[in-house]
Amino acid sequence: MLTDTTIEKKLTAMANDPKIKMRGNKVNVFYGEKQALFDVDLDVPGNAVMALIGPSGCGKSTFLRCLNRMNDTIDICKVTGDITLDGEDIYDPKIDVVELRARVGMVFQKPNPFPKSIYENIAYGPRIHGLTKTKAELDEVVESSLRKAAIWEEVKDRLQEPGTGLSGGQQQRLCIARAIAVSPEVILMDEPCSALDPIATAKVEELIDELRLNFTIVIVTHSMQQAARVSQRTAMFHLGNLVEEGPTDKMFTNPDTKLTQDYITGRFG
Amino acid sequence: MSIANETARPAVDWRSVEVTRFRKRRYAADRRLQFYGMGAIVIALGLLAILVTSLISTGYSAFTQTMVTVPIELREDQIDREDPFSANWRTILRDSLKKLTPELEASQERDYFALFTNNAQFLVRDQVVKNPQLIGTTVSFTFPVADPVDQLSKGNIDRNQPEQLRRVNDVQIAFYDKLSEQGAISVPFNWSLFFNADSRFPELAGLAGAISGSFWALLVCFLISFPAGIAAAIYLEEFAPKNRLTDLIEVNINNLAAVPSVVFGLLALAVFIGWFGMPRSVPLVGGMTLALMTLPTIIIVTRASLKSVPASIREAALGVGASKHEVILHHILPLAMPTILTGTIIGLAQALGETAPLLLIGMNAFITSPPAGFLEPSTALPTQIFIWADSPERGFVSRTSAAILVLLSFLITMNAIAIFFRQRFERRW
Ligand SMILES: Nc1ncnc2c1ncn2[C@@H]1O[C@H](COP(=O)(O)OP(=O)(O)OP(=O)(O)O)[C@@H](O)[C@H]1O
Numbered sequence: 184m185l186t187d188t189t190i191e192k193k194l195t196a197m198a199n200d201p202k203i204k205m206r207g208n209k210v211n212v213f214y215g216e217k218q219a220l221f222d223v224d225l226d227v228p229g230n231a232v233m234a235l236i237g238p239s240g241c242g243k244s245t246f247l248r249c250l251n252r253m254n255d256t257i258d259i260c261k262v263t264g265d266i267t268l269d270g271e272d273i274y275d276p277k278i279d280v281v282e283l284r285a286r287v288g289m290v291f292q293k294p295n296p297f298p299k300s301i302y303e304n305i306a307y308g309p310r311i312h313g314l315t316k317t318k319a320e321l322d323e324v325v326e327s328s329l330r331k332a333a334i335w336e337e338v339k340d341r342l343q344e345p346g347t348g349l350s351g352g353q354q355q356r357l358c359i360a361r362a363i364a365v366s367p368e369v370i371l372m373d374e375p376c377s378a379l380d381p382i383a384t385a386k387v388e389e390l391i392d393e394l395r396l397n398f399t400i401v402i403v404t405h406s407m408q409q410a411a412r413v414s415q416r417t418a419m420f421h422l423g424n425l426v427e428e429g430p431t432d433k434m435f436t437n438p439d440t441k442l443t444q445d446y447i448t449g450r451f452g
Numbered sequence: 453m454s455i456a457n458e459t460a461r462p463a464v465d466w467r468s469v470e471v472t473r474f475r476k477r478r479y480a481a482d483r484r485l486q487f488y489g490m491g492a493i494v495i496a497l498g499l500l501a502i503l504v505t506s507l508i509s510t511g512y513s514a515f516t517q518t519m520v521t522v523p524i525e526l527r528e529d530q531i532d533r534e535d536p537f538s539a540n541w542r543t544i545l546r547d548s549l550k551k552l553t554p555e556l557e558a559s560q561e562r563d564y565f566a567l568f569t570n571n572a573q574f575l576v577r578d579q580v581v582k583n584p585q586l587i588g589t590t591v592s593f594t595f596p597v598a599d600p601v602d603q604l605s606k607g608n609i610d611r612n613q614p615e616q617l618r619r620v621n622d623v624q625i626a627f628y629d630k631l632s633e634q635g636a637i638s639v640p641f642n643w644s645l646f647f648n649a650d651s652r653f654p655e656l657a658g659l660a661g662a663i664s665g666s667f668w669a670l671l672v673c674f675l676i677s678f679p680a681g682i683a684a685a686i687y688l689e690e691f692a693p694k695n696r697l698t699d700l701i702e703v704n705i706n707n708l709a710a711v712p713s714v715v716f717g718l719l720a721l722a723v724f725i726g727w728f729g730m731p732r733s734v735p736l737v738g739g740m741t742l743a744l745m746t747l748p749t750i751i752i753v754t755r756a757s758l759k760s761v762p763a764s765i766r767e768a769a770l771g772v773g774a775s776k777h778e779v780i781l782h783h784i785l786p787l788a789m790p791t792i793l794t795g796t797i798i799g800l801a802q803a804l805g806e807t808a809p810l811l812l813i814g815m816n817a818f819i820t821s822p823p824a825g826f827l828e829p830s831t832a833l834p835t836q837i838f839i840w841a842d843s844p845e846r847g848f849v850s851r852t853s854a855a856i857l858v859l860l861s862f863l864i865t866m867n868a869i870a871i872f873f874r875q876r877f878e879r880r881w
């Protein structure tokens with residue numbers, strides 16, 4: 184009884200708090216018999232960049248993929264607990280997954296442009312969702328998305344060439360542009376710079392910083408410097424548990440746990 | 453601790469006799485493997501060469517046909533302009549043939565006329581009916597000689613054999629030589645092998661009926677098995693729940709692919725012809741039967757190629773909010789299509805060569821005109837080969853080999869197209 188009302192209160196508080204965009208509550212994830220996440224409670228603030236860090240295999244990608252139900256594609260994967268987007272449970276059977284994935288876009292670790300033209304890569308999302316009425320409007324969306332992803336200048340003369348013909352860094356920015364084109368509210372990025380050289384990485388980081396104005400971003404990264412540079416909040420995972428979560432400055436200067444301290448200073452992981 | 457153990461081990465001398473000999477043995481194993489592979493290829497190519505050589509050596513003579521050119525008088529008193537069809541064409545032809553050899557004695561007429569194909573009079577008739585303005589003139593007609601004479605001209609009959617052992621007698625040889633001297637005999641390329649339908653007379657028999665029968669049957673087979681196969685594969689791969697029933701279906705499809713084709717023929721005979729009362733010998737039923745056996749192949753190939761599309765593409769599409777059918781139809785299927793087409797073509801090539809099921813549904817009937825559609829009785833290439841192989845005339849022996857060569861060339865073409873697809877559209881991620 185008591186708990187019910189507290190949860191009720193919590194939910195209303197959350198809905199009224201514009202700062203919380205997504206919230207994970209007692210999230211457990213199983214791959215078959217194997218449990219990959221244990222009771223993770225994590226709030227994702229709106230219009231901010233949240234970094235997920237932790238040693239390999241600790242469940243960062245798993246958590247990220249729960250946020251847009253990408254784990255649905257893995258048959259053996261079971262998710263319990265609830266995850267909300269603007270206070271709505273995204274694992275509710277009544278939820279429209281297509282809408283969810285349009286609102287929560289994703290950029291993957293390995294650049295994965297469609298084997299189609301650069302233009303088609305960007306235009307695809309707006310087209311299937313019917314976001315544009317005319318060709319001119321679509322052209323505009325394509326251009327502005329490519330501009331936001333800081334790749335327009337490099338590709339504007341070859342929009343009809345295949346997206347797979349770009350360099351790795353360009354492909355990743357193309358994928359970011361593709362995610363932006365659908366006008367999502369949240370963008371999930373799973374180690375978006377792991378295949379990129381330092382220059383391309385710098386470009387993508389700069390980009391992430393700008394995107395924060397319009398989008399909520401969750402980024403998984405193995406680079407502490409990157410987490411420190413781009414994020415406002417950081418969450419540390421270890422062996423499927425959320426160890427600690429807090430403002431990035433605090434996490435990097437004065438973490439609460441020894442585990443985080445050791446990981447950040449490179450003593451393990 | 454383990455690091456300490458590592459350092460305790462002595463350094464390896466990579467050039468020592470023992471280590472070197474060990475390496476040499478591994479190289480020898482490499483070479484042996486390569487040698488086995490080459491040996492296998494040599495054997496395979498050798499067998500293929502034997503097959504093709506023997507086919508060509510018996511079949512090449514069917515690609516030419518001995519013809520005779522005879523001036524034929526089309527007299528107005530013998531042919532009614534209004535009704536050229538019912539003139540006495542036998543007499544007209546024979547009169548002209550007699551003129552060609554004035555010294556012909558009455559007792560030799562039978563042998564002499566037997567030099568020419570039995571149907572010569574009808575060939576002349578059909579030409580004249582088509583062009584009635586020829587009536588009243590003398591026109592040179594070229595038509596095949598009878599099969600024994602064809603064999604004689606191609607050197608397949610030994611003139612030194614005793615007369616009763618040959619299929620042409622001395623009188624006929626004499627007449628043949630005379631015609632040959634007059635320049636009436638020619639041996640051009642045998643177009644009628646491709647443009648004539650079957651016939652009782654080898655010199656007139658061709659593959660037109662079989663080729664178009666096979667074409668219609670394959671078309672039906674493709675139209676049924678391609679869409680059905682892809683739809684089934686998509687369902688099984690993308691939609692079907694993972695349960696016992698799906699497993700059962702999967703096992704059964706794999707089994708179907710291994711069922712002997714004659715069983716499909718029996719099934720088609722019982723179901724399509726027996727229950728549904730569809731006509732016998734028609735390419736429609738043939739195509740449906742072939743579709744039964746091509747379907748599992750296409751399903752298996754399609755499933756494999758759907759599976760081989762990398763998950764990253766699927767996730768990319770899902771990530772921008774594509775629905776299930778959009779992921780499949782816009783992304784997965786187009787990427788899988790080259791492999792599916794390759795598999796389909798190979799499946800169709802198999803179907804093209806399939807004989808037993810077509811025999812069972814009666815596509816080995818004797819039919820002398822090519823089918824105009826998939827509802828007219830016809831033969832198919834393999835069943836035509838079967839029919840000809842069963843015919844005793846010498847001319848059919850070489851035609852059988854020629855038909856096999858034609859079938860093989862179709863198969864090679866189809867497989868080449870499949871390889872082209874594979875190489876042209878192969879994608880690397
Ligand atoms: N598809 C899967 N099937 C089974 N187990 C999986 C699957 N994906 C992940 N796991 C397991 O779940 C755990 C967490 O994996 P996850 O990919 O989330 O780690 P991560 O933190 O992203 O690691 P990394 O930094 O190496 O990417 C691992 O132990 C992994 O073996």
Ligand SMILES: [Mg+2]
Pocket residue numbers: 243244245373
């Ligand atoms: Mg990961």
